Amino acid sequence: MVPNVKYHVITVTSIFLALGIGIYIGFMLDAQDLLTSQKQTMVSELEEKFDYIKEENQKTKKEIEQVSNENKMLQEFNKLTYSEIIKNKLDGFKIAIIETNDDYIDQGVKQTLELSGAKVTSITTIKDIFLSSEDKLKEVYTNITGREKIEGNIFKVVMDEITLSIIKGEVSPLVQALAEQGIININGLYDQSVDHIVLIGGSKKNNYNKFENIDEKIINVAKKNNKNIVGVERTDAKYSYAERYKNNRISSIDNIDSVIGKVSLVITLKGSPGNYGVKPSADSLIPDISSLSY
Numbered sequence: 103m104v105p106n107v108k109y110h111v112i113t114v115t116s117i118f119l120a121l122g123i124g125i126y127i128g129f130m131l132d133a134q135d136l137l138t139s140q141k142q143t144m145v146s147e148l149e150e151k152f153d154y155i156k157e158e159n160q161k162t163k164k165e166i167e168q169v170s171n172e173n174k175m176l177q178e179f180n181k182l183t184y185s186e187i188i189k190n191k192l193d194g195f196k197i198a199i200i201e202t203n204d205d206y207i208d209q210g211v212k213q214t215l216e217l218s219g220a221k222v223t224s225i226t227t228i229k230d231i232f233l234s235s236e237d238k239l240k241e242v243y244t245n246i247t248g249r250e251k252i253e254g255n256i257f258k259v260v261m262d263e264i265t266l267s268i269i270k271g272e273v274s275p276l277v278q279a280l281a282e283q284g285i286i287n288i289n290g291l292y293d294q295s296v297d298h299i300v301l302i303g304g305s306k307k308n309n310y311n312k313f314e315n316i317d318e319k320i321i322n323v324a325k326k327n328n329k330n331i332v333g334v335e336r337t338d339a340k341y342s343y344a345e346r347y348k349n350n351r352i353s354s355i356d357n358i359d360s361v362i363g364k365v366s367l368v369i370t371l372k373g374s375p376g377n378y379g380v381k382p383s384a385d386s387l388i389p390d391i392s393s394l395s396y
Contacts, residue, residue, distance in 0.1 A: 184361045184364065184365055185217055187365055187391075188214065188217060188218040188364070188365060188368040189217065189218065189219070190218065190219040191218045191219060191368055191372055192215065192218040192219045192220035192368060192371060192372060193219035193220075194219070194221075195215075195218075195219070195220040195221065195297070195298060195371065196220070196221045196223055196294060196295070196296045196297055196298070197215055197220050197221065197222055197223070197296060197297075197298040197299070197300060197371070198222070198223050198224050198225075198226070198268045198269075198296045198298070198299050198300075199211055199212060199215075199222060199224070199225040199226070199299075199300045199302065200225075200226050200227075200228070200265075200268065200299060200300070200301050200302070200320055201225065201226070201227040201228065201302045202228050202301065202302065202303050202312070202313075202316045202317050202320070203228065203229075203230055203303070203305055203312065203316075204227065204229060204230045205230075205304065205305055205306040205307075205339075210359075210364065211300055211302060211334065211358060211364075211367070212225060214364040214367065214368065215300070215367075215368075218368045220298075220371075222290065223271065223290055223291065223292070223293070223294055223296055224268065224288060224289065224290030224291060224292055225288075225289040225290055226264065226268060226286060226287070226288050226289075227286060227287040227288075227289075228261075228264075228286055228316055229284065229285055229286060229287060231284075231285060232257075232285055232286070232316065233257070233309075233311065233312055233315060233316075235285055236256060236257075238283065238285065239256050239257070239260055239280075239285070240252060240256050242276065242279045242280060242283060242285075243256065243259065243260065243276060245279070246275050246276045246279055247276070255315070257315040257316070257319065258315070258319050260276070260280070261315070261316055261319035261320060261323070262319060262323050263276050263277060264277055264280070264286065264320075265299075265319070265320045265323040265324065266323060266327075267292055268292060268296065268299070269295060269296060269299075269323070269324070269327050269329055270292075270295055271292050271293055271294040271295040271296065272292055273288075273291075273292040277292070296329070297329060297330060298329065298330045298331070298332070298371055299320070299324050299329060299330070299331040299332070300331075300332050300334060300367070300371075301317060301320060301321070301331055301332065301333045301334065301347075301352075302334055302335070302358070303317055303333055303334070303335050303339075303343040303347070304335030304336055304339025304340075304341065304342055304343050304344075305339065305340065305341045305343070306339075306340045306341070307340075307341065308341050309341075313343055313346055317333070317343060317346070318346075318350065321333075321347075321350050321352055325352075330371070331352050331353075332352065332353045332354065332355065332367065332370055332371060333347035333352055333353070333354040333355075334354065334355040334356075334358040334363070334367060335354075335355075335356055335358060336357070336358060336359045337356065337357040337359055337360060337363075337379075337380060337381075338359070339356075342356065342381060342383075344356040344377070344379065344381050344383045344384070345381075345382075345383040347377070347383075348377045348383045353370045353375045353376055353377065353378075354377045354378070354379070354383070354384075355367050355370065355378050355379055356377075356378070356379030356380060356381040356383065356384055357379040357380050357381075362387065362388055363378075363379060365388065365391075366378045366379070366387075366388045366389055369388070369389040369390075369391060370389055374389035374390060376389055
């Protein structure tokens with residue numbers, strides 16, 4: 103009797119076990135089918151999104167290409183017309199250019215001014231070694247003047263002398279000695295007085311001590327002598343001087359490397375003072391162009 107019960111228990115258990123395994127296998131097959139279906143749905147949705155993104159990307163590329171072509175045509179138009187806009191607008195102006203470092207020199211400023219009819223008397227570059235040559239500056243100053251004692255900051259004394267020489271159109275012995283020492287570079291002649299100075303600034307290095315010891319000194323001397331001075335710099339100047347030009351109450355152009363900046367410089371010199379360009383310190387992009395008309 104007992105063996106029979108045991109046999110039935112094992113049989114029933116086996117049946118239930120088999121049934122459970124069957125249910126599990128069936129569930130797993132259904133789950134696999136469901137998972138496969140979900141994967142297919144996700145793949146379809148991703149493909150649809152990819153196609154949409156691809157289509158939008160193509161549209162964007164075409165729009166960018168169109169804008170780029172329009173921009174190129176506009177730049178070409180500006181180059182062709184700007185010379186006519188500024189031609190002879192500064193006839194009779196005598197202008198000196200001062201570059202206050204070796205980073206961003208000229209930028210086509212001389213060509214622009216000459217195209218506008220101005221006489222560029224000289225381009226003076228204050229070399230990067232200027233601020234690291236304090237002892238040399240003192241030595242040169244002492245040798246030239248015979249004075250052992252220097253009244254005040256040597257950088258101020260020297261920059262005052264350079265700026266006055268440029269304004270008066272007279273090369274002083276000190277300025278000549280500085281050029282011979284390679285501390286400054288002079289292109290042109292200090293042979294006639296000037297009424298306007300274009301100051302080319304902006305720097306690749308974060309050295310505002312340079313502005314205080316060079317640019318600011320030039321600005322102060324120009325103001326004391328009632329000379330018009332305009333500060334300019336490139337759009338991509340790593341360390342901008344535009345805000346400092348504005349704080350020193352002189353006109354400024356912060357995009358002199360562009361056609362718009364060059365036209366702005368001519369308009370400003372002709373009699374529309376202000377701060378122009380594309381940087382936060384600018385009051386507007388360009389001065390009122392009507393001032394160019396005679």
